[in-house]
Amino acid sequence: MSVRIGAREVGPFEPVYVIAEIGLNHNGDVEVAKRLIDVAADAGAQAVKFQKRTPEIATPPHMRDQLRETPWGTMTYLEYRRRVEFGDAEYREVGAHATARGLDWFASPWDVPSVEFLERHGVVAHKIASACLTDLALLDAVRRTGKPVILSTGMSTLDEIDLAVEVLGTDRLVLMHATSSYPMPPEEANLLVIDALRRRYPGVPVGYSGHERGLQISIAAVALGAAAIERHITLDRAMWGSDQAASLEPQGLAHLVRDIRVLEAALGDGVKRVFPGEEAPKAKLRRILQS
Template sequence: MSIHQDANDTTDLDGRTQPSPVRIDGIPVGGGAPAYVIGEIGLNHNGDVELAKRLIDVAADAGAQAVKFQKRTPEISTPAHMRDVPRQTPWGEMSYLEYRYRVEFDREQYIEIGDHATLRGLSWFASPWDEPSVDFLEDLGVSAHKVASASVTDSGLLTRLAATGKPIILSTGMSTLEQIDRAVEILRGSPLVILHATSTYPLPAEEANLRMIDSLAARYPGVPIGYSGHETGLQISLAAVALGATMVERHITLDRAMWGSDHAASLEPHGFSNLVRDIRVIETAMGDGVKRIFPGELAPLAKLRRVDA
């Protein structure tokens, strides 16, 4: 299957198609640009605006380009079989549906955290889990939309997202290639970034399957391919960058021991800062693939080489 962002694709030294850049608030993703790093706040704010702001600060201080949240209309997006399931929370026992309402930000709260992200120099957007949530986010003027892995097969949601004309970031966890193909077809014409992901929390190394980055790049030439990670350390995300990931998304938290389903698979501030630092080191170290004698080699060359060519 082939989908192209525009007519300006380039090729690398191996003749492979390089992804045309998608721009989010003017920052390119793909096309040889540095990896675009997203601090995934998700629900790790636990419904607390001040905690959300502190997590935005973590992402900004680390040098990320964006933060991402999740937006739901709980009555629509909560599966029927889950609504009445009891949930133990810091606010006492409640049904799963009540919990979903408890941690959901309203319009004024999103304006407050969105303004904070903007003031810190970050783009912000969210994963809408239902069609009214797309309209909610559009009204707030988000710069992009993220499709959660759970929503890959939601054709109504994808159609509504495609109609926005905004950049779309498509996660591919818990999905078959055929399901991804159908999602990509619906999103055809949208500026698109595809993220390889495995939706196991936390992610064990044996399920990371990082070679899918190359497989997705071959299947969707011209589309930037990134990585959304749910592992506990840095190694797998860093390897993804070395394998060509143009975007990296990781959950962030103030403390992995906090209450909530995603905290254990998140990076604490120091870890997230190290991730961004090490991504930039790897990008510098990748070079251009052209063999040359570097300036630092000249002294050892003069000292050690006995026979000239």
């Protein structure tokens, strides 16, 4: 079964849906966000994703007053969250730019008011971050929008995922296997979970949201049947921000999309046949021919 997101189908035997996660890697700068949208479009991705928070709600109480060194000076964690958060004007600008570049765009809401905010901006889907998988009020608010939902499953047990799926339903759901280490070491990838999730939730497309360095693990996820691939992107991994080091730079994203498309073509349809390119070698090399 496939799920329609924007103008594209996500599911088995459909082109892999590549999501370039901008997240907060724009550092509160609209022009950086627009450059990252251009990176995603030029690379051939299908979507860009942001993160949307109401800082006073989404920031854990024990973190709010902790001091953090930032490019804008020392400030509390809550002040930092306010500093990098986009509002209506910024989302109108980046949303229009993404649409003009032919990309789907949406965000991970981290609280119920953020769902309502994103709905006003006409997002085509909602993405639930791994950290929010157990927020049942948030899941219910997203379900009630009627939009497709992409659910990341990092830092979660199967029981927690079961409950989230029960709340969201399966009609418009895409699951994303993920491991929430930043950056993720290869030994924590556990890619065989992709098939385990597919068997546990029949008919639900399963993709992969990666936080590793490099491309190999994401390419392997496609070989294992991932219907969607999500990776953080950045203009430069040396930029300030907690997600930058686990992100792909422009050339890396372009190579990832290129390799995904090559692998899709190589996987074929599973039907054994003699290809036209084999006919000449067959005629030259095979000694005994069967009728």
